[in-house]
Amino acid sequence: MYVRSVNVENFRHFERAEVDFVYPGMESKPGKDVLSNVTLLVGVNGSGKTSVLKAVGLTILSPLIASSGFRPDYLVRRGEAKVKEAHAVAKSVLHQQDQGRIPFSDEIGEIDSRVTVRRKSDYEVLLNPEWWFSPRRPERRPYNQDGIFEDRSPSYFLLGYGATRRTESDPRNVQKAPKQRSLRYQRIAGLFEDQLALMPLFAWVPELERNSTRLKEVVSLLNSTLPEGTRYRGDVEKDEAVFSHNGIDLPFTALSDGYRTYVGLVADMLYHLHMCCPKKAKLAEMTGTVMVDDIDLHLHPEWQRVVVPNLAKAFPRLQFILTSHSPLVAGTLHSDNVRIIEDGKVRQSEERLHELSADQILVSPYFGHTPPRSPAAQKRLKELAESVADTGDPKRAVEFLKTLAGKGTPTNGPPS
Numbered sequence: 184m185y186v187r188s189v190n191v192e193n194f195r196h197f198e199r200a201e202v203d204f205v206y207p208g209m210e211s212k213p214g215k216d217v218l219s220n221v222t223l224l225v226g227v228n229g230s231g232k233t234s235v236l237k238a239v240g241l242t243i244l245s246p247l248i249a250s251s252g253f254r255p256d257y258l259v260r261r262g263e264a265k266v267k268e269a270h271a272v273a274k275s276v277l278h279q280q281d282q283g284r285i286p287f288s289d290e291i292g293e294i295d296s297r298v299t300v301r302r303k304s305d306y307e308v309l310l311n312p313e314w315w316f317s318p319r320r321p322e323r324r325p326y327n328q329d330g331i332f333e334d335r336s337p338s339y340f341l342l343g344y345g346a347t348r349r350t351e352s353d354p355r356n357v358q359k360a361p362k363q364r365s366l367r368y369q370r371i372a373g374l375f376e377d378q379l380a381l382m383p384l385f386a387w388v389p390e391l392e393r394n395s396t397r398l399k400e401v402v403s404l405l406n407s408t409l410p411e412g413t414r415y416r417g418d419v420e421k422d423e424a425v426f427s428h429n430g431i432d433l434p435f436t437a438l439s440d441g442y443r444t445y446v447g448l449v450a451d452m453l454y455h456l457h458m459c460c461p462k463k464a465k466l467a468e469m470t471g472t473v474m475v476d477d478i479d480l481h482l483h484p485e486w487q488r489v490v491v492p493n494l495a496k497a498f499p500r501l502q503f504i505l506t507s508h509s510p511l512v513a514g515t516l517h518s519d520n521v522r523i524i525e526d527g528k529v530r531q532s533e534e535r536l537h538e539l540s541a542d543q544i545l546v547s548p549y550f551g552h553t554p555p556r557s558p559a560a561q562k563r564l565k566e567l568a569e570s571v572a573d574t575g576d577p578k579r580a581v582e583f584l585k586t587l588a589g590k591g592t593p594t595n596g597p598p599s
Contacts, residue, residue: 184275184278184281184339185204185208185209185472186204186206186239186274187273187275187293188201188273189202189204189242190202190272191234191235191271192269192271193266193268193269193270194259195231196234196260196527197527200528200529202522204502205220205221205519205520207219207220207470207500207502208276213519213520216517217516217517217519218495219499220499220500221495221503221505221516222502222522223520223521223522224236224507224524225508225521225522225523225524226525227551230524230525232476232506232524233346235529236474236504237258237375238271239273239474239504240341240343240371240474241271242273242296242297242298243273243275243339244341245296245298246296246312248298248312249309249312251364251367252368255307255308255309256307258307259300259301266302267301269299269302270297270298270299270300271297275294276290276292276293277290278290278291280469280470283336287470288470294314294315296312298312299312334458337469339471340456340459340469342473343473344451344474344476345373345376346477346480348381348444348447348448349380349443350380350443350447350450351380351386352383354385354422356380357383357386370455371474374476381451382450383424383435383447383450384415384424385419385424385435387454387457388417397462398417399417400466401417401453401466402415404467407493407497408493410486412430413426413429413442414427420434423435428442440481441481444481444482445482467497467498467499467500469500469501473498473504475505475506478490478505478507478512484511488511488512489515490512491505510541510544510545510549511541513536513549514536514537514540517536518531518533519531532548534548534549536549542555560586563586567579567583567586571583
């Protein structure tokens with residue numbers, strides 16, 4: 184399953200908006216060298232990036248979301264008008280996998296799913312969901328009615344990760360988690376709840392047979408997304424996954440925040456892929472949608488430059504819908520991959536993006552023409568420019584050029 188688009192009305196920040204997504208095998212293929220499985224949402228804080236991810240999660244899982252443990256809260260747009268309902272409709276592409284069959288890549292049709300949230304006096308409720316199926320091959324059933332949303336079914340594979348991510352470290356909590364709510368909802372619950380933890384490697388990797396094909400695939404996929412010099416060995420010792428970091432063996436908890444956040448994310452993805460993927464199939468063959476809020480969370484700029492391409496390459500049949508505030512992340516993509524959310528609207532820019540520097544991207548429409556320098560530095564440059572224009576002083580002109588190049592007198596230093 185891939186999500187083609189989502190249309191929202193009176194949903195959180197949005198009065199009305201539609202977002203289309205890039206996905207593998209789409210009819211109107213992206214341009215040359217464009218990652219065919221990545222959509223990046225950019226916009227200022229509060230623009231609605233996370234709301235788009237939430238809308239996708241609720242619509243795709245609409246048949247079971249009301250009984251999954253989810254409780255709607257502030258999904259209906261607030262404002263001067265007394266809006267009583269919020270609506271979201273997602274259009275998705277279905278595959279053989281969504282019948283629980285292989286080959287996973289064989290496309291069988293499309294489906295529209297709709298969810299409505301009604302606001303009452305001081306709380307919100309979900310109304311009955313609606314689905315419409317438009318088959319491309321009428322002779323085939325679109326999906327099995329029975330068991331379609333079982334926890335281990337590969338049908339409608341969907342993951343969603345919020346911007347608050349941590350990996351569970353207590354084995355006792357791992358054992359309790361599955362009993363608390365539907366696993367299908369747990370896979371997107373991080374978009375709605377901050378306290379949930381990701382599945383740690385120590386909780387499931389030991390169940391894989393030593394030297395098995397599945398274990399080797401898990402290790403290979405995880406390592407392919409990590410920076411050079413850091414590798415997972417495939418070992419678990421005393422409830423700790425062991426990594427080799429710059430030649431030193433370290434337990435997971437001894438890694439930096441950036442590594443733990445990112446490794447925890449990929450490990451959780453692999454866990455759910457493993458749960459749903461038939462034994463004789465490969466994890467990398469799975470289709471589905473993965474949404475990640477703030478993909479660059481805690482990552483050094485050097486890592487931000489490769490994180491998205493590495494993920495897209497490691498999992499070419501997964502569709503990634505991501506958000507980020509990093510121009511370095513955006514610079515690894517093309518304009519076809521990026522959607523700008525601004526003033527309650529979603530648009531795509533045709534301006535060049537790929538291969539631009541971080542400074543160039545910041546001052547582009549993708550990041551709202553944000554100056555790359557601090558306000559104090561901007562003020563200093565403006566004052567120097569005005570001084571040169573007013574006096575024609577060559578010393579001031581030289582100082583302006585030096586400051587522009589980062590070699591001038593510090594802002595708090597004496598004037599030259």
